[in-house]
Amino acid sequence: MDTYPEPVHEPAAGALDPRAELSEFLRTRRARLKPEDVGLRDFGRHRRVPGLRREELSQLAGVSVAYYTRLEQGNGRNVSAEVLDSIARALQLTDAEHAHLTHLAKPKQKKKPAGRIQQVRGTLRTLLDAMDGVPAYVVGRRSDILAWNRMAAAIFGDWAELPTQERNWARLIFLRPEYRDLFVDWEQKAIDIVCQLRMDAGRYPDDPRLSALVGELSVKCEEFRRLWATHDVKEKCHGIKHLQHPLVGELDLRLESFHLADDHEQSLVTYHAEPGSPSAEALRLLASWGTDATRAGTGTSSTGRNG
Numbered sequence: 001m002d003t004y005p006e007p008v009h010e011p012a013a014g015a016l017d018p019r020a021e022l023s024e025f026l027r028t029r030r031a032r033l034k035p036e037d038v039g040l041r042d043f044g045r046h047r048r049v050p051g052l053r054r055e056e057l058s059q060l061a062g063v064s065v066a067y068y069t070r071l072e073q074g075n076g077r078n079v080s081a082e083v084l085d086s087i088a089r090a091l092q093l094t095d096a097e098h099a100h101l102t103h104l105a106k107p108k109q110k111k112k113p114a115g116r117i118q119q120v121r122g123t124l125r126t127l128l129d130a131m132d133g134v135p136a137y138v139v140g141r142r143s144d145i146l147a148w149n150r151m152a153a154a155i156f157g158d159w160a161e162l163p164t165q166e167r168n169w170a171r172l173i174f175l176r177p178e179y180r181d182l183f184v185d186w187e188q189k190a191i192d193i194v195c196q197l198r199m200d201a202g203r204y205p206d207d208p209r210l211s212a213l214v215g216e217l218s219v220k221c222e223e224f225r226r227l228w229a230t231h232d233v234k235e236k237c238h239g240i241k242h243l244q245h246p247l248v249g250e251l252d253l254r255l256e257s258f259h260l261a262d263d264h265e266q267s268l269v270t271y272h273a274e275p276g277s278p279s280a281e282a283l284r285l286l287a288s289w290g291t292d293a294t295r296a297g298t299g300t301s302s303t304g305r306n307g
Contacts, residue, residue: 016214018205019074021231022104026072028231029091030057038090060090076105096199100233103202118266120147127268133287135253135271141200142210143169143193146266154286155245155253155271156182169193170213174221184242184250194227195234202233241271247289248282 031051038052038060052060058068063083071079071087084105088098118140128136128149135155137148145159145167153159157178159167166172170193172179173186183189200210217224236257243251253271260266273279 016201016205016207016211018104018107019076021074021201021205022076022101023072023074025101025104025231026087026091029093029097030054030072033057033092037092057087057090061086063087071105079105081106094234096195096234100199100202104205107205118144118146118263120266121262124260124268131270133283135283137269138266139169139269140266141204141207142213143196143200145169151283151287152271154289155243155251168213170197170217170224174217174224182243182245184244189241190223191227191232192234192236194224194230195232196236198228198231198233199235245282245286248285250278251282252277252279253283 033052035052035056038056040052040056040060054069054072055065058065061068061083063086067083068087081102084102085098088101091097093101120138124138125147128138128147131149131151133151135149135151137152137156138146140146148156148159173183173190173193180186197210197214200207201214204210214228218228236255238257239255241251241253241255243253245251251273253273256270256272258268258270260268273283
């Protein structure tokens, strides 16, 4: 198992603006709804705005137009949980979106500084080592990869060969072509990463490392800019990932993600194959090849080791 210091992203001049984040999130959620989606009749054939009007949303939520307008302009000061619940219902928000709205509108004082170093418990590292044949890793804030086992390296490449700041899923997905080849449904993986970064932005708007990461990716990758502008959020807990591995070919693996009970910012992510399936046999072969499989991975070892 490998574990290394938390990747460091150069801090940006400023953090993400919570008022702007709240404003854009509400506006994009309102724009995706049509009157017929919420039981309203659409009398205007020449609507000047996409989706619901502010007046229509206010009616559904049971708040005044002026009050909702202030909120959508980013002024969440003194808003009550009951009002946020009503607006969330009117906008038909998912649980993740509802939580994100609450974080944006009513930011709490964090006991832990946003830029603190994340530590992976020793017993968790031992668990990763013990998960022989199961690719597993720990991911933290900003999609930073904090620790992983040998099978994760065999699937995704030897992250130990990357500079510490590159051990980050957003950087890997958007800036490294080999990961576009690895993930058959690269677009969905990219969406999942951006949605999680948005959740982090709501929880930690004052995190300068997150702001720097978003700024860098926005400059370097048009696809990231497009997805970031949607303001979509969701929690990724489980699913199926289709991979095209350079050594064993097609892999259909089931992803399971578990938030740590003592640190909700960190998640243990595992991948497994259906027993008796070709993917299970492929994982067995990778495990038997040991370091040879790890060195192949996705070709990340070609970058060289960061001294």
